[in-house]
Amino acid sequence: MIDTWAQIGYLISAVCFIVALKALSSPKSARGGNLLGAAGAVLAVIITFVAYKPDHLVPILIALAVGTVAGVVGSRRVQMTHMPQLVALFNGVGGGAAALVALMELGEVHDGQTIASIAVAFTVVVGAISFSGSVVTFAKLQELMTTRPVTFPGLPVLFIAGILGSVALSVWLVSDPRVWVGVLLCLVGLAVGVMLVLPVGGADVPIVISLLNAFTGLTVAAGGYVLGNTLLLIAGTLVGAAGTLLTKLMADAMGRSVFNILFGAVKGGSTLGGGTASERPVISGGATDVAILLGYAQKVIIVPGYGLAVAQAQHTLRDLVEELQSRGVKVDYAIHPVAGRMPGHMNVLLAEAQVPYEQLREMDEINGDFKSTDVVLVVGANDVVNPAARNSPSAPIYGMPILNADEAHRVIFLKRSMRPGFAGIENELLYDPKTTLLFGDARDSLTKLLAAVKNV
Amino acid sequence: MTETIALLTIFVLAAFVGVEVISKVSSTLHTPLMSGANAIHGVILVGAIIVTGQADSALVVVVGLLAVVLATINMVGGFVVTDRMLEMFRGPGGRKKELHK
Numbered sequence: 001m002i003d004t005w006a007q008i009g010y011l012i013s014a015v016c017f018i019v020a021l022k023a024l025s026s027p028k029s030a031r032g033g034n035l036l037g038a039a040g041a042v043l044a045v046i047i048t049f050v051a052y053k054p055d056h057l058v059p060i061l062i063a064l065a066v067g068t069v070a071g072v073v074g075s076r077r078v079q080m081t082h083m084p085q086l087v088a089l090f091n092g093v094g095g096g097a098a099a100l101v102a103l104m105e106l107g108e109v110h111d112g113q114t115i116a117s118i119a120v121a122f123t124v125v126v127g128a129i130s131f132s133g134s135v136v137t138f139a140k141l142q143e144l145m146t147t148r149p150v151t152f153p154g155l156p157v158l159f160i161a162g163i164l165g166s167v168a169l170s171v172w173l174v175s176d177p178r179v180w181v182g183v184l185l186c187l188v189g190l191a192v193g194v195m196l197v198l199p200v201g202g203a204d205v206p207i208v209i210s211l212l213n214a215f216t217g218l219t220v221a222a223g224g225y226v227l228g229n230t231l232l233l234i235a236g237t238l239v240g241a242a243g244t245l246l247t248k249l250m251a252d253a254m255g256r257s258v259f260n261i262l263f264g265a266v267k268g269g270s271t272l273g274g275g276t277a278s279e280r281p282v283i284s285g286g287a288t289d290v291a292i293l294l295g296y297a298q299k300v301i302i303v304p305g306y307g308l309a310v311a312q313a314q315h316t317l318r319d320l321v322e323e324l325q326s327r328g329v330k331v332d333y334a335i336h337p338v339a340g341r342m343p344g345h346m347n348v349l350l351a352e353a354q355v356p357y358e359q360l361r362e363m364d365e366i367n368g369d370f371k372s373t374d375v376v377l378v379v380g381a382n383d384v385v386n387p388a389a390r391n392s393p394s395a396p397i398y399g400m401p402i403l404n405a406d407e408a409h410r411v412i413f414l415k416r417s418m419r420p421g422f423a424g425i426e427n428e429l430l431y432d433p434k435t436t437l438l439f440g441d442a443r444d445s446l447t448k449l450l451a452a453v454k455n456v
Numbered sequence: 457m458t459e460t461i462a463l464l465t466i467f468v469l470a471a472f473v474g475v476e477v478i479s480k481v482s483s484t485l486h487t488p489l490m491s492g493a494n495a496i497h498g499v500i501l502v503g504a505i506i507v508t509g510q511a512d513s514a515l516v517v518v519v520g521l522l523a524v525v526l527a528t529i530n531m532v533g534g535f536v537v538t539d540r541m542l543e544m545f546r547g548p549g550g551r552k553k554e555l556h557k
Binding site for chain 1: 459460463466467470471472473474475477478479480481482483484485486487488489490491492493494495496497498499500501502503504505506507508509510511516517519520521522523524525526527528529530531532533534535536537538539540541542543544
């Protein structure tokens with residue numbers, strides 16, 4: 001048992017975490033909330049050093065320094081567009097750390113401490129799942145591997161075998177806490193994590209990150225139980241509970257169920273189209289044609305997507321919009337909740353370009369306006385305006401709420417190529433006679449458009 | 457046994473708090489919130505320091521140090537990356553201030 005003052009210090013940290021989470025759910029207080037959470041974490045680490053007086057102090061401090069440098073450099077250097085996979089990676093290493101801590105505690109667990117050994121087994125296996133699952137998630141988002149769902153005939157059987165195997169090994173570990181059983185359990189957990197994430201399609205990956213995040217939270221809570229550490233227990237449980245709810249909220253925003261996201265592809269669901277229809281004719285235009293459409297419109301809606309983020313074209317887009325506004329065109333941005341590769345991606349990006357907050361309109365608010373809109377300009381988005389989500393029950397994105405761009409009089413897509421969107425499905429809207437395509441990198445296209453609009 | 461019950465009580469209450477505090481989040485903040493929660497579970501660092509500090513064998517110390525490195529990356533990187541995301545979420549008020557500069 002550690003000193004009372006340390007317990008109280010841990011309680012203060014825990015309160016910091018709770019207030020931090022609360023603050024993070026409102027735009028005004030979010031940044032302060034994050035800083036408060038960091039302060040709570042630093043306090044917890046200092047208390048631990050003083051209260052537990054750990055041996056091997058110098059190596060531990062060196063390890064801390066190494067981790068700090070890696071964490072700071074990693075998160076400072078990465079581009080905005082790569083943030084989701086970075087979060088996945090951070091989550092994965094956290095899960096890995098929890099699994100390692102539990103493995104080391106295995107030697108300390110004695111007969112009769114049934115609940116403690118259950119908690120150890122849980123931490124080892126779920127920590128391992130979180131680690132390997134996050135690594136696969138990272139690989140998918142970084143496009144080190146295909147973003148499409150990956151399945152093979154034996155996958156469901158292997159997956160179930162993996163689950164049963166980890167349950168059996170956990171029971172074994174609880175009745176006979178041996179380290180090698182723990183290591184084996186860890187390995188099975190790693191395999192299950194890979195199999196869990198492989199069948200998930202690219203567009204759903206952010207939801208899986210959130211789910212694995214909740215997993216890691218629960219492992220930290222279980223680890224806290226094993227160590228008798230209330231702070232780990234509270235912080236882990238908080239993240240586990242909040243992460244689970246957040247996963248559900250994110251899935252709801254996409255009109256999907258978590259079960260479908262995880263197992264939809266395995267059930268033998270659908271990967272519609274798949275590039276076969278790409279030979280069909282489309283209408284592609286030059287910058288001048290598009291500039292005329294835009295320049296003489298009354299009302300334009302911009303639909304930004306991941307392509308805008310990749311091309312870092314947000315500033316150019318704002319310039320174009322301001323030029324149009326100076327000509328008397330009414331322009332709004334329609335923000336789909338999951339445009340880009342993480343919810344809120346577009347808000348972050350356009351806020352960076354100092355687009356006034358009032359011009360960013362959320363999906364529910366703007367969807368009725370498309371009917372009376374002359375031109376919709378889709379910049380590097382695809383799935384969020386794909387009518388298949390409404391019309392084609394076999395499409396993987398069926399049921400996802402979309403922006404009703406197809407209801408506008410004219411639609412312009414700025415695209416790099418005819419490649420389908422992140423969900424890997426054809427977009428019928430591209431072939432619609434009222435649609436014009438302007439091929440090229442979003443920034444180049446927008447720069448040309450801006451010049452052309454000034455001339456019309 | 458009382459300690460077990462105490463820990464179990466904390467677990468259940470914390471679960472309710474976790475659900476309650478984020479139940480009203482807007483979809484634009486889903487990602488920073490996820491990232492912030494991700495950073496918070498980096499406190500497993502505390503556990504990694506405790507077990508490493510009590511370790512006797514060289515192997516366990518090495519594994520423990522690895523856990524310390526991983527947990528630190530999770531915690532420090534998590535808070536920094538969340539801050540970077542939120543930096544761009546300046547509301548209308550924040551932006552006005554900047555224009556006056």
